[in-house]
Amino acid sequence: MFNLTPTVRNLLIANVLFLVAQQSLLPLLTQIGSLYPIGTPLYYPWQFFTYMFLHSGWGHLFSNMLALLVFGPRLEQLWGATRFLTFWLVCGVGAGLCYDGVRAVEIYRMEQSQREFRQAPSGPDYVGFFEKHLPEASGYQDLAVALDREPQNQAYIAQANREIGEAVAYVRDSRAAGMLGASGAVFGILFAFAYLFPNLEMYLLFIPFPIKAKYLVFVDIMYELYRGTHRVPGDDIAHFAHLGGALVAFIALKIWEGGSGRERFR
Structure with a gap:
């Protein structure tokens, strides 16, 4: 008892x-x-x-x-x-x-990866961002394949930058980022x-x-x-x-x- x-x-x-x-x-x-x-x-x-x-x-x-x-x-x-x-x-x-x-260190590294991708976008780096920082994420592989096939396609690059930005904002600023x-x-x-x-x-x-x-x-x-x-x-x-x-x-x-x-x- x-x-x-x-x-x-x-x-x-x-x-x-x-x-x-x-x-x-x-x-x-x-x-x-x-x-x-x-x-x-x-x-x-x-x-x-x-x-x-x-x-x-x-x-x-x-x-x-x-x-x-x-x-x-x-x-x-x-x-x-x-x-x-x-x-x-x-x-x-x-x-x-x-x-x-x-968390501050993790977010800093995530933002650093975001900056590096903006400077030199590629399909493998796009996949690497999610595998490193958001292993639970899914649905990004098709865009990664397309970007790898057409690395100069500005529409693909813009979409990849947008989705990485949304991922960073989700981890850093969303309500789901709270710990209790x-x-x-x-x-x-x-x-x-x-x-x-x-x-x-x-x-x-x-x-x-x-x-x-x-x-x-x-x-x-x-x-x-x-x-x-x-x-x-x-x-x-x-x-x-x-x-x-x-x-x-x-x-x-x-x-x-x-x-x-x-x-x-x-």
Whole structure:
């Protein structure tokens, strides 16, 4: 049975209420509260805080809140309510900063590829743009073949430039560019749990033997790193937000730990 501590309980309630508001009372909350790339039309500074209380649906919310419910209470008992809440928020905001930093680099590279294509348009480069930056895209192959067959055809070149421009705008400026969810903060909690209780054995569904917390989190982080650097079509998970939450958790733990050992956490 779960040991529900006060701050964990309040975070669960807050996240449920926010999702209800998103779906029933204030749908605009998703747009103004999700985290968008810095400098784009839909970005607002408060999104680094609000995005972690918003979710795409009940399944998304359930997975994050289940992790909070499993790993959070023990940390709250160890640290107390104030430090636990501070840690949760710091990891969430830090994960958003890491994610937006990675997104800024990705958008810059995408815009650079766009400029290079404008300077020297070709069918292979047109295909390469989408394969590199939007692997989930489809329907561009016919134009690529036509442009490769007639590389000086201005109509084909104009259409290719237009579609690349629309792709860049979609990634950078559209409503679909927003990121939301408590996963970054959750990964901070997971990392802290494994750091403080590394040898605690845990039982997982579908795995008939216990796994130590340090191995469980290590495998999870390696998986996120692999998926973040090897994008596949249809993967809309913010892997670098997860990794950012774990990184910020490590930094926060080392700062709190200081030079006096783990007693500083108590």
